[in-house]
Amino acid sequence: MKNKALQIAIAIPQLVLYGVLCIPMFMLFVGAIASGIALLFAFLVGVVVFALLGLVMYLLARVEEARAGWTFDLDIPHHAFRTSPRTDGWKFFHTLALQWADSRTWIGILHGALVSLLGAITLFALHWFATGIVWLFAPLMGETYLISEFLIGEVPSWVALLLGLAAIVVGGLVMIGLAVAHRALSKQLLVPSREAELRHEARAQSQYRQQALSAADIERARIERDLHDGVQPRLVSVGMTLGMAKRKLETDPQRASELIDEAHESTKVAVTELRQLVRGFQPAVLQDRGLDAALSALIGRSAVPVNIQVDLPNRYTDRAEATMYFAVAEALTNATKHAQATAVQVRIHEANGYLMARIEDNGRGGAHRSPGGGIDGVINRVTAAGGTYHFSSPEGGPTVIEVTVPCAS
Incomplete structure (x- = not known):
């Protein structure tokens, strides 16, 4: 576990990096969107571009979650990759397209965009921090020092020294404040609240209950079908065969014996079918x-x-x-x-x-x-x-x- 001071110290260089990369990344994203739209009707090439962009967005969201979780020791839930239920040749592209419907992917992208905005501000704070360090050496340059920022012009060296100290303090405080804001932003966006977790758990339990009921209904329908189409007609046939044998018993004993043998065989088949049906409930060997x-x-x-x-x-x-x-x-x-x-x-x-x-x-x-x-x-x-x-x-x-x-x- 990292203490808060170490978390802030690690976050500031990351903000600087995001500030440097925000404009190129934004241009790449807009360029990919524009290319996808332009190629949308060119043999569906645009569809492929959008599908791959969805995959890239998912990966970037995962990187954001991993980075923020490591930097601030946040407990961020696992972000599962959404897969298509299709079984045909479109499964791959449908899986890629599903990433566009993943809310956590969009939250991760929004998180990266907001952190990039904080990073751009951090660059200005870093500039003033570095400038303040330079102004600290003004007394070594002579009695006066030229400050070109804000058209201040030439000032006494001791004034430049004081301005340098102020720039260092302000720049440092701003960078620390931005790092703290980064932590609060990550915690708010990427870590689900207790209320959200309870809602998600309630939805999951409701879904599990509905699926359990559906599975029970399907199993009951299977049992009814197997009884109605298999065992029941066979037992009815056994009863009819035994009734015919009873009527033949006095007039045609040979035929009655044949019918009894036939009923006996049908009974054994019915017993086998019942065993198979019962095995579908819960095999004894599984429990034992x-x-x-x-x-x-x-x-x-x-x-x-x-x-x-x-x-x-x-x-x-x-x-x-x-x-x-x-x-x-x-x-x-x-x-x-x-x-x-x-x-x-x-x-x-x-x-x-x-x-x-x-x-x-x-x-x-x-x-x-x-x-x-x-x-x-x-x-x-x-x-x-x-x-x-x-x-x-x-x-x-x-x-x-x-x-x-x-x-x-």
Whole structure:
């Protein structure tokens, strides 16, 4: 931790540098805007210019936050890079364009502009500070000294000495005041207030709750669909088959026996479907032996060869393990049923308090998020747990999914 005096001493040279660079940087920014507008209709070159300028603005904002945070020991939250949810060829350009909609990027740019203004004033204060130092040597030059500033003209050397002391004091105080103003400005713009943090947390919790409800609705719809389309018709068929066997029992025992055998087989299939349905809730092995064992069992049932690497030295919360399990399960289901993949790579490890997974298949791609679909349900489930879910699935493949879930060992 740096004391305030050291913070001010570090801030003053930075203000001087900003004062020197403010005009060239402003001219470059205006030139880039003008070039983008001029080239906007030239084969969309202007779109590329604006997209790249958005990336540069994001990087400059990150530099501003890092510099101010280091200089004044400010607790500035991490500024995450906004990424596009698209999975087509426009994902890259859409990601760059999203930086224009990032409020923190604009706040960082505004911070840099205001600091540059303070820096320009600091240059004048530094000029008077340096001039005052020169005037201190006036008695060594003779009885009189020529001061060209403000058309003062020639004055006695002792007067020039006093003016030099005044210029040093005023220039120094102004530079210190500007550095203090820089600290206050950075704290006001870059450090969120407690009220803002509470509002952000309330919005995040509301969003998580809504996503959890949406994930529950999707899961309930899946269960209802599986029961209605799978188990229920099969059990009805078993009942009808047993009814036919009962009627044939006295007149055609052989046919009745065949019908009973058919009902028996249908019952075993129904039991298997029920087990698969129950497994979709929460596999027992996940609770008993952890995520590694549950994923091994899941991969053992996969119709597609899966190469998995798991580096999980600990057990984690039930919520974190279940969320990651269902994310991997949905990815394997999509790779098998829709992507027609022949190989899947799964990598899972823990880093910085997060479970992190990367799933890649060599299928045909084209996966997208649709309301109420499997991917939508998993995304809602992951984000409701405070994690992130990103996927890329261009036509022709491959499909790459990256999942992070906060955990506590």
